[in-house]
Amino acid sequence: MMHGLWLSFLIWIPVLGGMLLLLPGWKTPILRRSFALAISLVTFALSLWVWFHFEDRTAAMQFVERVPWIPLLNANYHLGIDGISLPFLVLTTFSTVLVVLAGWRIVDYRQAGYFAAFLIMEGFMNGVFSALDGLLFYFFWEAMLIPMFLIIGIWGGPRRIYASFKFFLYTFLGSVLMLVALIYLGQRVGSYDLLAFQRAPLGLGVQIWIFIAFLVAFAVKVPMWPVHTWLPDAHVEAPTGGSVILAAIMLKMGAYGFLRLSLPIAPDASRYFAGLMVALSLVAILYIGFVALVQTDMKKLIAYSSIVHMGFVTLGFFALYFMMGALTTEAARMGVEGGIFQMISHGLVSAALFLSVGVLYDRLHSREIGTYGGVAKVMPAFGALFVFFAMANVGLPGTSGFVGEFQVILSTWQANPWWSLGAALNLVIGAGFTLWLMKRVVFGPVQNEAVSGLPGLDWRERLVLFSLAVPVLVLGLWPAPVIDVMRSSVAHLVRQALATKIG
């Protein structure tokens, strides 16, 4: 098994790189941009190195680093990853490269700060995915909010102040409760080791309070209905890059929290609340699906679509407590694997959709669906890519969007056929809101002079969109590599989640 400072590199190289960018003395903007790109590429390469040296036959933590951090509290700088966190590290570093490329020419206001914010945020997000110490986890969790807050607040749209405060308050209020729960656990266990938290026996009453505290933090991040209303506002006001990271990575933090903290630390409470979680997931899938249908702002529509897709994730996770029949744990594993795969796929697809909207926005400065129409006529290559990503959003087989939804629908049947039906209805509703968007924006007659004068994709936009199209297609044709990486860890997690900790 691998050791070494690889995870620290993944965290601190981008953070340091971002800080260097903020120093005065950079001669030209192009130099700064190139530096930012270089840092993001190095980090991405490192994460790939980690991927290929990861041992997927074990659920044990790998690339572990552990040094004392705050001895007074017995908190450690403790890092490590398993098959659940690994795909998210790669997704984070990959998305950051794309965001840097996508912001290349578009952002000219305080460019250094813009790139620095994304690099620093990348490091902190990697920190969340590799932290094994409760306080460290909380530190990264809160730290990553600050760059995003600034990104929306400085480079955002006209209502950026309202949106950034709504974003910050929503997510910050949630995480405060998580801190309380973590401190309580730290006091009780005697250290902040997350793995020790997972092993510690806890009564149902305590578990319930802990689960609620975590739930508030994570549900806001996912976001789950009814604490989702910050997301459309944040997306609408965020610059393209901000939307990409928000959708691709930040939304995954909540669901990741369920896997890393809620299910293994409070399994009995998770079982206790599983019915509620399933209900909220189904509400997200059905209720939000209809809301997405009537959006007139492209970014809002995709934001609502994200909430629908994250509903599949939480459904896959929490249906595991209801599995019946001979294949209980198998079905539970399929649901969790499906949920995680859905997170990865959604990271790619929603990033691609927001970047596609960004392509249009950069040209006409409008996100309104009504501004467009007949784009395929003027920008054929872009039209093809946009439709491809829309099809992935619809969950068409052969794209990554299909895999997770399929797994969740198949496994949920073993819990309750009606829930499976509710999830399957998204086949129709999801296709409805996504392809209706395509009909109005990409197809139809060329709407106006502005559209007919749209310039085609430049090489940089092509590069970015193709870099996303390839993994979306490849993972759709062959999802096995990602599933294989997480299998042992998911099996371990399902065992933890189904066990009882009531002493």
Next chain:
Amino acid sequence: MMMGLVVTIVLLPLAAAVLTGLAGRAIGRRLTQALTIGAVGLSWVLSLLLLEQVIGGARLDRILYTWMVSGGVRFPIGFLIDPLSALMISVVTFVSFAVHVYSIGYMRDDPGEIRFFSYISLFTFAMLLLVTANNFLQLFIGWEGVGLVSYLLIGFWFEKPSASAAALKAFLVNRVGDCGFVLGIALLLHETGSLNYSALFAQAPTLVGQTLRLGFGLHLPVLDLIGILLFVGAMAKSAQIPLHVWLPDSMEGPTPISALIHAATMVTAGIFMVARLSPFYVEAPGALSVILVIGSLSALFMGLLGIVATDIKRVIAYSTLSQLGYMTAALGASAFAAGIFHLVTHAFFKALLFLAAGSVILGMHHEQDMRKMGGLRRYMPITYATFLIGSLALVAFPGFSGYFSKDALIEAVGHSRIPGAGTAYLLLVLSVFVTALYTFRMFFMVFHGEERMDAKTREHLHESPWVVTLPLVLLAIPSLGVGWILFHPLLGGGYWGGGLANVAGNPALAPFRKESAWQFFLGAFTSPTFYLMLAGIGVAAYGYLLRPRWPAAVADRLASVYRILLAGYGFDRLYLWFGTRVSPGMGRFLWRHGDEQAIDGLAVNGTAHGVGRIGSWVRRMQTGLLYQYAFTLVAALVVLVFWALVRSPGGILG
């Protein structure tokens, strides 16, 4: 060896599609045509080789690669080659080849020509993936793949709002079916633990009599439920009532597409699927009854719509709906062999009819309204002759391929003992008359009678170029002959070799086991369906050749019936109302009242205001009065002590 052959057949069209799709503009239209036609043509030749091996007894059931393993379930990509899939591969590649060639002429001068060829090759690939699958994952991938290409091709002229609307409609209606289909897969996975066909076939007998508790007092037989859920998918793909609404609108696509996708191949995917799963469906009689009823209803009621349509492509589309109903009814009667037989003959003569109609449309400068045609036989002799052959095959005139399959099918339903077969038989016999009526109404309106086009169109009327007429001739040959050749092997059971269930011992097919094609041909003249068919042609001749004013008078007399038929029984209006009024209305309600008023208005902004109010309250507390501060301190202490009590061992939380 055989695996390599299959993989080559399937992947050739994909390679052509990808190459021309990505680099089409660089390599030009000529090379694009050559590549795609070459690939599909080669696939066809190889498919004949495969067919020969299969007739010689070769079989294949092998996994190509593992897509993934999740929750202990293997999701494979693999092939099942037996008489059924080999037959389907040959039909698909042959019709696709003919359509490719035809498109050279039909799509000439269209700016999207290259894209078009890339799409139809991609379609061929997806269809081949579907018919060669040995498991439900691959079946579903192909299933959705053909749906995707169908969407792209219906909306091919995407600048036309009606085309992109029809494409969206087709996709959504198919998705409704897929919803059922996916749940069917979920249930069978739940019961068998595997996605392979073979697992379902092996375990189906042991599942007989088992029920699934769905709550609400619902206890449904597992096998019937699987069968019906999967059939919901087939209802959408094969356009059966009430999920048929997308097919007439799909005529917005270029005509070659209507021939290939919306007549000969893709819409038969549902029929194929049920036949493919025949060893399982014979164990699910409840599902078969549902299939039988839906099929026979579609056969009659969709045929009736053909009588009032005036767009030539729509008439053929309604006839497709009706013929698919026939096939479905045969499956429901568990005469799977008869259903597939009709699928094959129909693929040829319906592709022929569509392509011939396309030739007419070309001649008429993209006019599709039959009321503006007439007398075309003088201008387009080859189109006329081939259209006549197609029509005679469609109405099941003795000796033409459609006769062998359709009359055998009707007879098989008549002999079936599945509940509902009696009514189904009656509906199917009645629609023989209807089929003849609408077919020859169309035939006479287009090729005979008064020339109703304007002078300018008439001046330019001429026969289409050879790339258009050659495929017509190519397809006319099997429309004439294939019934004679296939009748005995397909219905007598010699061909299937156990690949299709319920061929050998099926009472519904018993009459054909001893009969030769010639005997069956002679039997036509003593059968009532023959005279019903003649009556249909006769009525059409009377109304559209002899007394052209008569049809309008009848329509006047039966005005209410006429209106119902014109409106297609109101399905479209209902769905349109649901899609454009109810769903967005619900969405808007949930958005405005749920998200904005309840959640944001009360909870979020309410909290913000609440914080503000607390803030001003706190401000008032900073009074500078010592006693107040001291009091607050004490109060805080009390709270802390209480907290310590609560969380101590033995406390409330301990």
